[in-house]
Structures are given as C-alpha cells and as structure tokens.
Amino acid sequence: MKVSISTLEHRYQPGMTPTISAISHTFEPGTLTCITGPSGSGKSTLLYIMALMLTPSAGTIQWGNTSVQQLNDASRSRLRAMHAGFVFQDAMLDLSRTALDNVVEAARIAGISHNVAVEDASRLLERFGVAHRAQHRPAELSGGQAQRIALCRALVKDPDIIFADEPTGNLDSESAEIVWDTLHQAADAGATVIVATHDRDRAEKHTHHLRLSE
Ligand SMILES: Nc1ncnc2c1ncn2[C@@H]1O[C@H](COP(=O)(O)OP(=O)(O)OP(=O)(O)O)[C@@H](O)[C@H]1O
Numbered sequence: 001m002k003v004s005i006s007t008l009e010h011r012y013q014p015g016m017t018p019t020i021s022a023i024s025h026t027f028e029p030g031t032l033t034c035i036t037g038p039s040g041s042g043k044s045t046l047l048y049i050m051a052l053m054l055t056p057s058a059g060t061i062q063w064g065n066t067s068v069q070q071l072n073d074a075s076r077s078r079l080r081a082m083h084a085g086f087v088f089q090d091a092m093l094d095l096s097r098t099a100l101d102n103v104v105e106a107a108r109i110a111g112i113s114h115n116v117a118v119e120d121a122s123r124l125l126e127r128f129g130v131a132h133r134a135q136h137r138p139a140e141l142s143g144g145q146a147q148r149i150a151l152c153r154a155l156v157k158d159p160d161i162i163f164a165d166e167p168t169g170n171l172d173s174e175s176a177e178i179v180w181d182t183l184h185q186a187a188d189a190g191a192t193v194i195v196a197t198h199d200r201d202r203a204e205k206h207t208h209h210l211r212l213s214e
Helices: 043-050 073-083 099-109 114-127 143-155 173-188 200-204
Strands: 003-010 020-027 031-036 058-063 084-087 161-165 192-196 209-211
Touching: 003 043, 020 043, 020 058, 031 043, 031 173, 031 200, 043 161, 043 192, 073 084, 084 143, 099 114, 099 143, 114 143, 143 161, 143 173, 161 173, 173 192
Parallel strands: 031 192, 031 209, 084 161, 161 192
Antiparallel strands: 003 020, 003 058
C-alpha cells in the first residue's frame, strides 16, 4: 500500500521550532526506503506520524487512497492493526506475555482466528530460530531474540506497510543481517517498507533513500 505524505510539519510544543518541516514524499509498494539524518533530525517523529501513532501539526498523510487524518482514533487503530507492522528499536514486547503470545496477539488484533494465529506465529518463530523460546517472557530473552520476536509480531499479519525504527541498533551483526534480509524480502513480496536508520553506508546502497537535515 502506497504511503504519501505532503508538507508534513510537527512541533512538539506550540511556538517551538518544528521538529520536522515541509516534508513531502511517496513510499511505493515493493520498495524499502531508508530514512537517514543526524540524531534529532526527526526520523522517529516522522515514522510515528506516518504510522498514525502521532498526529502532525500540519500536512497530510495518505495510506493508499485514504486520507488518514480525516479518520477518528478508532478507525486509525483499526487501519494500523489491519495493514501495518511496526518494529521498534528496543523490541517493545508486552512483558506480561510469552514470546509466542506477543506474536499471536498481534494477529488476533488484525482479525485472524486463534488457531490460525498460533499456527502462523509458531511458523514465524521457527523461521527466525526462536521457537525454543516460545514460552519464555521478554525478560528472559536476549536482545537479538527479542528483536526477532518483534519482527515476527510485525510480520504475522502479512502487513502492507512495515515501519521500522532503528531495528538493528542493538543487535550483533548476524541478527542485524537477519533483520535486514527479512525487511528486503517483505519489500520484494510487495510491502511498503520504511526504515529509520543511522546506518548511512547501508542506506547509500538503497535506491530509495529519504534524507532529513537538522
Ligand atoms: N515527546 C517529545 N516531546 C518533545 N520533544 C521531543 C519529543 N520526542 C522527540 N522530541 C524532540 O524532537 C527531536 C527529534 O527527535 P526524533 O527522536 O524524532 O529524532 P531522531 O532523528 O529519530 O533522533 P535519533 O537518531 O537520535 O533517534 C529531538 O530534538 C527530540 O528531542
């Protein structure tokens, strides 16, 4: 699903200098776009706005042909649950649930039946080499394992859009490669993949690259 933003601006406080200003861009299905920029340039802010977790001060956001700022909170939540997966830098798993249940829950919220959700979630945990940690809670997982579970949680609903905020920032190189490979595969399969990253070298290799300035 295409994500288009037009003249987006965001101020965290009225009267403050905008954190992001006049950003317009279209992210196409089947592509992986890296958003880069110095620390504080607004990469996370932009991602949170596009993922409908933060309302911009001005500008428009479209998912496909839907102007999302015209929707109420419930409709936005539904749209996000159905169509988007988000990978945070620190996994941000639900600490009260097992690894498997974190993934199952995301599928359930997207409307997938319990049995299918458990099957799909188990298959993903197997694929990412963390099936043996399925019944463990996040506090018992390593950073790399937690991030793989977070990736499973984002992928389980086969999302049209994947947002990832520094998804490999805390990972060893082997786990980081798995995350990047997976994000590329999702784009190759038709998803719109948008990744905020400090990894300029990697981003330079991508045809799709949005640079924010300070
Ligand atoms: N909730 C908030 N309230 C006020 N200011 C905020 C808030 N969140 C972020 N900011 C400020 O907005 C600016 C952009 O932050 P953001 O996290 O989007 O940048 P970033 O490019 O992702 O940074 P980094 O690369 O360090 O993660 C920073 O100056 C930050 O201090």
